[in-house]
Amino acid sequence: MNIDETDRLIVRLLCENARMPVSELARKVGLSGPSTSERIRRLENNGIIARFTAELDLEALGYPLQAIVRIKPRPGNMHIVEDMILNEPGFLDCDKVTGEDCFVTRLALRSIADLDPVLLPFHDRAETNTAIIKSSPFRSRMPV
Structure with missing residues (x-):
């Protein structure tokens, strides 16, 4: 169209x-x-507008921190790690990507202390690399 x-x-x-x-x-x-x-x-x-949705204020909901977590499953663990991500409600977004990592995720956190309990179960099955988000100058910008 x-x-x-x-x-x-x-x-x-x-x-x-x-x-x-x-x-x-x-x-x-x-x-x-x-x-x-x-x-x-x-x-x-025509599928250009897929859905109408609400944008939440995560800080107002008690999640003042967010992190980008890159996840590289160990051999033979791809599907298990994907299921782990799907079953952890703290993950807001997840993209399967090419390159060194297999998943790039966005994680909502109440405090920095919440990071280890979320990621610890992954360490037997994957390598993780985490970056705390300082700010987001823009999100979900329309390309047209």
Whole structure:
């Protein structure tokens, strides 16, 4: 599906605030409400908008720290390590990657003391490399 500049603007505005009323969105993109609704429906039907979601304030939920954890399973442990990641609720994101590591994850933490209890079970099956996140200048930026 080809998207035009109006579609891009709709997507950009919805990424900033998925709960923006259609009337406000329509005003910002210069279309009628029904035309804007139809474009949103078309973007959803064509898979450009996959879902609407909430962005949580992890610090307000009691998780002031986050870490990037790179995980390199030991030989024969790939699927076991993947299951371990899936079953640890502290992991917010997980990407399977090429290169030295197999997984790059993002971990939410209440304190630095919580890091060892989460990662210790992995050490028999994988090597880990952790970096504490100082700040995130931007997240989930739209490429178009």
